[in-house]
Amino acid sequence: MANVLVFTELHDGHVKPVTLEILGKLAGQSADVAVIGDISADQVAELAKHGGQNVHKLKGSNLDKYSPEGYSNALSEFIKSKSYDYVFAGATSMGKDLLPRLATKFNAGLASDVVNFVFDGGTFAGTRPFFAGKCLAKVEITGPKPHFISIRPNALGMTANPTAGSGAAADVNANAGDIRAQIKEIIKAASTKVDLTEANIIVTGGRAMKNAENFKILNEMADVIGATVGASRAAVDSGFAPHSMQVGQTGKTVAPSLYIACGVSGAIQHLAGMRTSKVIVAINSDPDAPIFTRADYGIVGDLFQIVPILTEEFKKLLGR
Amino acid sequence: MNIFVCVKQVPDTETKIIPTSDGSFIETASIKWIMNPYDEFAVEQALLIKQANPAANVTVVRVGSVKDTEALRTAMAMGADEAALVEATDNLDSYSIAKALKGAIEKTGKKPDIILSGKQAIDDDALQVPQILAEMFNLPSVSVIVGFELAGNTVKVKREVEGGALEVYEVSTPVVLACNKGLNTPRYASLPGIMKAKKKPMAQFSLADVGVTDADRRVKYSGFKLPPEKPAGKKYDATDSAKQREVVSQVIGLLRTEAKVI
Numbered sequence: 001m002a003n004v005l006v007f008t009e010l011h012d013g014h015v016k017p018v019t020l021e022i023l024g025k026l027a028g029q030s031a032d033v034a035v036i037g038d039i040s041a042d043q044v045a046e047l048a049k050h051g052g053q054n055v056h057k058l059k060g061s062n063l064d065k066y067s068p069e070g071y072s073n074a075l076s077e078f079i080k081s082k083s084y085d086y087v088f089a090g091a092t093s094m095g096k097d098l099l100p101r102l103a104t105k106f107n108a109g110l111a112s113d114v115v116n117f118v119f120d121g122g123t124f125a126g127t128r129p130f131f132a133g134k135c136l137a138k139v140e141i142t143g144p145k146p147h148f149i150s151i152r153p154n155a156l157g158m159t160a161n162p163t164a165g166s167g168a169a170a171d172v173n174a175n176a177g178d179i180r181a182q183i184k185e186i187i188k189a190a191s192t193k194v195d196l197t198e199a200n201i202i203v204t205g206g207r208a209m210k211n212a213e214n215f216k217i218l219n220e221m222a223d224v225i226g227a228t229v230g231a232s233r234a235a236v237d238s239g240f241a242p243h244s245m246q247v248g249q250t251g252k253t254v255a256p257s258l259y260i261a262c263g264v265s266g267a268i269q270h271l272a273g274m275r276t277s278k279v280i281v282a283i284n285s286d287p288d289a290p291i292f293t294r295a296d297y298g299i300v301g302d303l304f305q306i307v308p309i310l311t312e313e314f315k316k317l318l319g320r
Numbered sequence: 321m322n323i324f325v326c327v328k329q330v331p332d333t334e335t336k337i338i339p340t341s342d343g344s345f346i347e348t349a350s351i352k353w354i355m356n357p358y359d360e361f362a363v364e365q366a367l368l369i370k371q372a373n374p375a376a377n378v379t380v381v382r383v384g385s386v387k388d389t390e391a392l393r394t395a396m397a398m399g400a401d402e403a404a405l406v407e408a409t410d411n412l413d414s415y416s417i418a419k420a421l422k423g424a425i426e427k428t429g430k431k432p433d434i435i436l437s438g439k440q441a442i443d444d445d446a447l448q449v450p451q452i453l454a455e456m457f458n459l460p461s462v463s464v465i466v467g468f469e470l471a472g473n474t475v476k477v478k479r480e481v482e483g484g485a486l487e488v489y490e491v492s493t494p495v496v497l498a499c500n501k502g503l504n505t506p507r508y509a510s511l512p513g514i515m516k517a518k519k520k521p522m523a524q525f526s527l528a529d530v531g532v533t534d535a536d537r538r539v540k541y542s543g544f545k546l547p548p549e550k551p552a553g554k555k556y557d558a559t560d561s562a563k564q565r566e567v568v569s570q571v572i573g574l575l576r577t578e579a580k581v582i
Contacts, residue, residue, distance in 0.1 A: 066487075068451065068461055093481035097463045100414070100451035109415060109538025112446045130444055130544065134337040135346065138543035180460035180491055187478070187486040195482035201581075225582065243466075243501045244484035249333050249442050250357050250501065258581040269333040275547065279579040281571065285559070292555055296579065297571045301558030309568045317572055317582065 002122045004031045005082070005146075006052070007075065007089040007098075009066075015043055017158070017198070018090030022151050023050040024159025026088070029119060031165065032056060034078060036063050036071060036174070048167025050159070055167060058174035065183045071098050073177035076105040084146045086124060091150040092197075103148040109141040110148040115155035115255075115276070124149065132249035132272035153198045154255040155276070189244075193228045196247060201227035201258045202277070204247055207234035208263025208285070208303060215241060217304070218262060221311040224320055230254070232264045248273035260310075263303045266291030283307065321376040322430040323366045325400065326421050326437035326449065327359040329384050329391040329410075333442065339544035345411045346544055348387075355391035358438025360506040361499040365468055366436055367399045368504060372470070377401050379428060383420045385410050389522070396517035397509030403522040404428060406530055413539040414448035416532055421449070422456050423530025427523070432457070432494055434475070439464045439498040444541075450498035462489045463498035 004026055008019035015035075023031055032054040033047050044055050058074050075098075079087060087102070089095040091113045103110040115136075117126035124147060126139045141147040196202060203222045205215055215229065222229045231241035233248050247254055249269035259277035263284060264270060271294055274280070282295035283303045292298040299306055314320075331337070332352040339346055355363075363380065370376040380395040383406040392403040404427065406420045425432055435457075440447040447463070454461030466486070467478030475495055479487045480502070509517070527533070554574075558567040575582045 068454075068463075072455075093464065096447045097451060097479075100448040101455045101461070104415070104418075104452045104455035109413070110448060111539055112414075112448055129547075130346075130541075131331065131335075131337045132442060132445060133547065134335075135339055135544050136547050137343075137541045137545075140540045140542075141538060142540060143538045181462050181489050181495070182491070183487045184476075184490050185488040187488065189484040189486075191483060193483065198482070242484065244480060246501075253445070258575070258579075267334070268336065279575065279581045280553070281575070287555075287557075293552070294550065295555070296550070296553040297574060298553060298555035299558050299567060299571060300555065301564060301567075305561060305564055306558060306568060309564055310572070313565075313568050313572045314582070317576065 002029045002085045002119055003083060004029050004086045004088060005034055005079065005084040006031055007034050007087065009092065009094050010035060010037065010039060013040060013043065015047060016090055016092060016153070018092065018151060018153040020046065020050045021156040021158055022088050022090070023047065023052055024162045025117070025156045027051055027159065027163050034058060034075065036074060039169070044167050044169045048165050050162045051165045052167055053165040055169040056172045057169060058172050060174035060176055062176040062179055063174060066094055067179045067182055068097055068101050069181060070176035070179045072101040072105060074174040075102055077175055078172055079146060085122070086149060087146050088149050088151060091152045095150045099148050099150050106144060106146065108144050108146060108148060110150065111139045111141055112150045113152050114139065114149055115152050117149070129253070132253055132269065133275050134272045152255065196228050196230050196245070196252045196254050199228035199254065199256050201225055202230050202254055202256045203227045203260045203262065204230040204232060204264055205235055205240065205262050206232040206264030207238060209235055209240055212240045217307045221307055221314065224311055224314045224318065232270050233267070261291050262307055264291050265289045266294065321373055321433045323369060323376055323378045324425050324432050324435045325359070325362045325366045325378065325380045325395065326435065326453070327363065327380055327382050327391045327395055328356040328441040328443070329353045329382065329388065330356045330441055330443040339546060343543045343545060348410065353388045353390050355394050356438050356441045358440060358499060358501065359391070361501060361503045362436035362438055363395045363398055363400060364504045364506040365499060367507070369434065369470060370399070377430070379404060379430070381421055381424050382406070383408050383412065383417045392522060393517050394509060396520045397514040398507055399513065402520055404525065405522060406525045406527060408527050411541060413537050414446045414452055415538040416536045418449045418452035418456060419536055420527060420530050420532045421453055423532065424525055427525060427530060434493055435496045437498050439500045450496050454496035457496070459494050459496050460491050461496040461498070462491065464500045465497050466500050466502040468497070468503060
């Protein structure tokens with residue numbers, strides 16, 4: 001049995017779903033949780049329900065806001081005081097920035113953006129995509145412990161009936177050390193929707209959207225079904241949408257349960273970024289568009305006619 | 321001011337990837353190599369800094385195979401002053417690459433003020449090297465930057481996080497910055513630039529020269545394979561507007577009863 005620490009970040013006081021996905025998948029190992037700052041009893045109970053044992057709340061000055069140095073200093077000091085074999089975190093914006101620094105403080109290896117893993121006699125073996133998912137490879141970590149792993153959100157899925165842990169929460173004095181790169185200001189995003197990388201449903205527009213204005217029909221459908229709106233590289237490069245909305249090899253790799261592609265032809269670099277979506281619906285006027293080779297449900301037709309009908313029918317079905 | 325730009329050479333985004341028969345990596349013989357797209361933003365940012373600070377020197381550094389030196393020649397054709405190449409296989413892990421980059425930067429004898437790179441390389445998509453390099457150099461770092469301002473030795477950068485929100489950082493040089501699309505618009509190499517690039521110095525090192533051995537490998541990749549293919553799905557013709565509502569309600573029905581995602 002491996003001794004594991006799962007680092008969780010909080011978003012509006014809530015642990016991210018990826019933390020619970022990781023805890024559920026760690027059944028059979030001993031999994032503690034570390035959080036920076038305070039966490040409510042409700043959220044500790046949620047961690048415990050999914051298998052979390054001790055919940056360490058790291059508290060100290062200069063840790064109210066994320067900083068790569070402050071967080072990695074505080075966590076490395078804590079981890080050094082324990083004997084963990086593995087440290088996990090979600091491959092979120094913060095996880096991707098933080099873990100390489102943290103691992104290097106131990107001269108240790110990091111397997112990043114892992115989509116599945118097993119423990120074989122207490123040793124980690126994972127699977128991760130290469131070339132934005134055009135192929136997969138086995139990943140193993142060597143060298144000094146602890147070994148570090150970041151897990152792609154939405155990839156593992158929630159464990160149906162997780163084995164509960166004790167969820168014993170306690171404060172730990174933490175030291176942020178010297179911080180040179182500090183956040184001075186946070187500029188909120190225009191959209192309050194969940195990020196593409198964590199979204200359960202995504203509606204994407206391609207070049208056939210013709211302009212930025214037309215994305216409003218996608219936004220209307222997205223509002224009805226609780227989706228986040230994305231865009232293909234062709235749409236982003238044509239100026240219809242910002243790069244933060246781009247899905248594909250030079251944008252975001254996504255794994256929602258439902259992906260609705262509207263007027264997306266399906267270039268190889270786009271397919272790579274969305275191929276792990278559980279169910280794919282494609283709407284395109286070209287019956288030979290490559291996107292149809294990946295779609296579970298393809299609709300050949302004009303998206304400007306089809307999308308409004310989809311929105312109406314979704315409204316009826318969901319009673320909204 | 322010494323600016324270093326770390327670049328990687330990767331297969332073009334339109335490349336069809338074929339794993340080798342033993343699964344150790346991918347077939348590389350017929351690949352078209354390009355500079356990692358995110359690294360172009362790093363090269364451009366270095367050149368913009370140099371435009372404002374003519375005394376600045378821009379060195380591009382790369383770790384990888386020498387079959388082709390497209391990425392470094394492109395960077396020099398865009399305007400970088402010189403290059404350093406560390407010869408290595410194309411599937412090295414992030415820790416070894418960062419250690420080799422550090423060794424190569426130290427070999428130049430120049431103390432870095434700003435180290436730039438792309439936020440990730442689109443081959444292994446590890447998103448590790450800039451942060452590891454910063455930690456190895458004991459420097460601050462900001463990743464996924466989409467905004468950059470330099471005043472004196474203070475850098476103000478915007479880092480993009482989930483949902484397109486921005487974190488604004490202020491940090492003094494020396495610093496490591498990892499660039500995202502949206503930071504700037506990379507220039508094309510001009511013909512005179514391409515000619516000049518041929519005469520610009522390119523230092524070449526082995527991994528041993530920069531102090532990297534097999535013992536530095538931290539992550540092992542094996543069993544490269546294509547992902548499982550989905551069986552073909554259902555396709556409905558809704559080009560006739562009279563049929564559209566019927567097709568749409570059928571698909572929505574299947575999303576609920578068959579796929580169970582709505």
